[in-house]
Amino acid sequence: MHIGVDVGGTYTDGVIIDHDRVIQTVKIPTKKNLAHSIELVIAQLAANNGAENIDKIVISTTLITNLLAEKKHESVGLLLLPGPGVNPADLNFVCPTVVIRGAVDYRGRIIVEADLREVQQAVEGMLAKGINSIAVACKFSQRNPVLENKVIEYLGQSYPRVITIASHRVSGLLNWLRRANGAALTLMISEKYHFFIRQIEESLAKMKICCPIYVLKADGGTLPLELALQYPLESVFSGPAASALGALAFADKNITSVVMDIGGTTTDLAIILNGVPLLSERGAFIDNYPIPVRGLALTSLALGGDTSITAQNGRVSLGPRKGQAYCLGGPRLTITDILVYLGKSDISSSEEVVGALGELAGSLGRKPQEIAAEVIDIFMDTLEAKLEEMFHKWEEEPAYHIWQVLSQQKKRPAAIICLGGPADGLGALWGERKGWDVQIPPYSPVANAIGAALAKTTLRLELHADTEQMRYSTNLGSVGGPLATKLKNTDEAKQFALSIFRELSDKWSLEKDYTGNIPETIYEESFNLIRDWHTSGKIFQIGLQTPSGIQTVLHPCSKKAPEGGAKQ
C-alpha cells in the first residue's frame, strides 16, 4: 500500500492506496510544525491499515517555500568566479556576492587561476557582516570543478567554521546564475531541512513504519529522502505537480489534456501530453530569482471560486476575495454563488443568492440572468486567453535542430480535467462552450495527496562528454569527472550514458517494474572537433530520461467507503 501526503497552506491531506483503489483519505488543518502534520496524517492512515502493510510514502510539502518566506534562514554569501562575460552586477543573485579572479572556459580549461588572496579578503569581509555560510560559483564548474574545489578546500582549511558548498555539487545545469542561486539557497535551508527530515524519520520509526520514503519534486518525479538532503531545492513547488498527477489518477493512461485546478482566489492551468506533465522550458524562479529546478509549465488566472462580484462604474466587476461564497455566509457574491444561481453547483440552493444577485442587477438596471451570464463570460474569456498564451508558449519553445523545426505541428489538447470546489460547474460550462471533453475526477479534495502517492520516480540525465579534454559532465550536481576511455562514436557515448544512468537509478530507487529501467532517449548528437583539418576529438551530447507521470490508473470505486471529506 502506498501513502501520499500533501502539506498545503491550509490543509494537510493524506491518502492510502492499495493497487488501483483508494482505501482511505484524511484531511486535517495544517499545523505550524509541518513534520507534525505529516506525522498525524500518516498515523491515522497507518492505524487503520497496518504499519507493516505500507510499502512506500511520498510527501509533497511547501516547507522550502515557507522556510524562505520566513527569512529565518542562514545568512549566506556567494563567491563568484565569473571570468569573461556578463557583468555579474547585472545578474539576479539571491544573496550578497563578491567577485574573485579565476575562470574556466566552456571546454573546462582553466583560463585564469583562482586568486586565494582575494578569496581571503572576501571571506573576512563577509564574516565581518555576519555571513558564515559561503557558496562558491565558478562559470563552467560543471565542465571542470577544479577552481571551485580549490576555493572550497582553502575555506575548509582556513575557516573551518564556515559552512561551504560548491555550485557544481548542487546542479550541472548549463546556467551559472541558476547554479549559483541553487547553491546559496541550499545553504540557506539545509540545516532546517535536515531537522525536518530527521523529525519525519524519527516519527515513522516510532510508528514502526520502515518503508522507503520519498519527496515529490517540482517536475512530478520523486526523490528518496536520503537524496533530498543533497538536493533539497528539488522539492520546491511540488504542489502543482501533485495536483496535475492527482488529476490523472482516473484518466486514460495516455491522455492529452489541460488540468484546471480552481482554488479560492486563483486557478492554475497545466498541460498533460500523453500522460506526462509538460515542464517549463527554462526553469523555476523563487521570488524572481532563477533556480536550477524545472517545474511544470504553469499558467495562472487571478480568478477563483471566491472571486468577488461587484458593480463598479455601472458595470460588473470581478475583484479580489473578500471571504467565502455569499451562500455560505460570506460578505459578497462570488463566482461560486453564480454557479449556485445557475444550478451548476449543489453546495447551496439558488434561493440563497437570488436576492443578492437581484439587488446587484437592479443597481445596474439589468436582469440577474444577464449578470450571471456576463460573470461566466468573463471567466471563460480569461481562461481562453490564458490557454492560448500557454499553448503558444509551448508551441514556440526554441529549437536548435532542424528536426525540431520540421517536426509536425504540436497537437493542442481538447480535454480538460477540473479540480477544486467549483470544478464541476465551471468545467461543464467550458465543455458546453468549446465542445471539449470534461472530466471531474473523484476524490478531488485530496487530489494532491493522490498525485503524490502515484508519482513515478524519475531521472533525467544529460551527458556532455568531450574526448579531447577527456572530461564529462551532466545536468546533475556532483555527477561528472574525467573520462576513463576515449569514446569513439555515438553508440559508445550512449552506452556510457546508460551505465551512469543505471548506477544512478539504483541510488534513486527507480522502480524497475514501471520503467523497465530503460530510459527514453531525448537526444543524441556528436560533434566533430576539427583542428587544422584533422579530427582532434569529439563532443557527445546524450539525453536520457524516464518521464514523470503516474504509476497506475486508479479504479473509481473504493474498496471501503472513503472517510474524511472525500466525495465521489
Next chain:
Amino acid sequence: MKKTGLIFFPAFDWAISETHPEREERLLYTRDQIFEEGILDNPKILEYKPRLATNNDINRVHFCVPDVDSQTTSAHFISAGSSLKLGDALVNGEIKNGFALVRPPGHHAMRIVHGNRGFCNINNEAILVEYLRAKYGFKKIAIVDTDVHHGDGTQDIFYHDPDVLFISVHQDGRTLYPGSGFVDEAGGPGAHLKTINIPLPPGTTDEGFLSVCRQIIKPALAVFQPELIINSAGQDNHFTDPLANMKVTAQGYAKLTEELKPDLAVLEGGYAIETALPYVNLSILLALAGEDYSKVVEPQYKPHELKQSPETTRYITQIINYWQEKLAQDAPDKESLFGPNRIYTRRRNIYYDTDQISEEQQEFVEYCPDCPGLYRVISGAKKAYGRDYRIWGISIPLYACPHCRHRAYELWGEELQKKSIGNGAYDFYCLQDK
C-alpha cells in the same frame, strides 16, 4: 520595456561536410557561453523559435537554377525564415531590435544561384529586405555588412536598387576572398552611390573599424534616412579568425553595434569558433539589449598585440577622406549615367568556390525616368559535376512604373513564345515580380 528578440539556431544537425568550417560544431561554444551566462533569464531578451521561409520568399530575391529546392536544404529555409520571424516581431512592436544568431550564412549568395558560393546558397538579409518591403510596405532599407569578407552577394542583388543602401566594410579584396568590394563598385546608374564599399587593410583594429563607422557609415545613413537598418553581423574581423587578418575584438564589435543601432542583426561568417564566436556573439547580444558588455573580454586578448600600425591608420584615413568627399559631391543625373544608349550592360564570369562552378552572365538594365527600370539577365554555368543550365530572367523592380511592368510581361511572353516553337535558347525562363 521593449525587448531584444533572439533566434538562436545553431543547426546542430547540419553541415556542408564533415570537416567544413560550416559544420555542426560552429555555434556549440556560443551555445555554451550564452546559456551558461544566464542571460536568457534576463527579461530584456526574448527568445523565439525559428521558422521556415517559403519558396515565394526566396523567389522574390533569387533566380535559383533550376529551382529553389535543388539549391537549398531545410537548414537554409530555417536560417532565412528566422530573420523573417524577427522581422515580423519587430514590425508588430514585440521587440525593439533582434539578433538572428543562425547558420548557414548567406551574404555571398547573388541574385542568380547556380550553387554554393563562399558557404552561402541563399541570401538571408536580401530575403529579409524584400519580405519586409513586400509585406509591410517599407521602402528605404539600409544593410551594413560588417563581415570581413566583401558582401558581394548582397551588393549584386541590390546593385540597381536606389531604395536599398548597401554598405560593406571588409578586408581589402586584393588580400582576401572574394576579391571584390573596391570603392569604384558604387551602384548601377540608377542607384548611384547606393553601394558603398569600404575596403580596409589587413591589421585594422577596433580603432580603425570604429572610425569608419563614425566617419563614413553613420554620416551616409544620416543622409539616406533608412526606415530600417540591417546588420550582416559576420564576426571574422576578429583578431583570432583563421581565414582573415584583422584585429577587431568582441569589445570592438559591441561598440560598433551600440553605435550603429541596427534594427536587426543577422550572423554571417566567423570561423574562430572557440576564440571569437562565444565572446563576440555574446557581446553583440548584450549591446543590442542595452546591457553592460565591458566584461566580455577574450582570454587571448593582449592589448599590446592589437595596436594599429601608423601605416594602417594612414590608409584608413585615406579611405575615409575618399568617401567623405564623394558623398559630399552633387550626384550626377541618372540619364547621363545610363549613357547615350540608355541601357546598362555588364558581362562577367562568376566563380562558385564551394561547388566549383563557373558562371557566365550578362545583365541589362533599362533606363526609365519613372522607376528603377527593368532588369534582365542571361546566364549559363559550367559545372564540375551535375547538369549545366542556361537561364533567361527578368526582374520587375518593387516600385516599377506601369509601363515597365507591362513591358516585362510582354518580353517574357515573347521568350516563352520562342520556346514553344522550339526556338528557345535557354532551359529556364524566369520572371520576378516583387
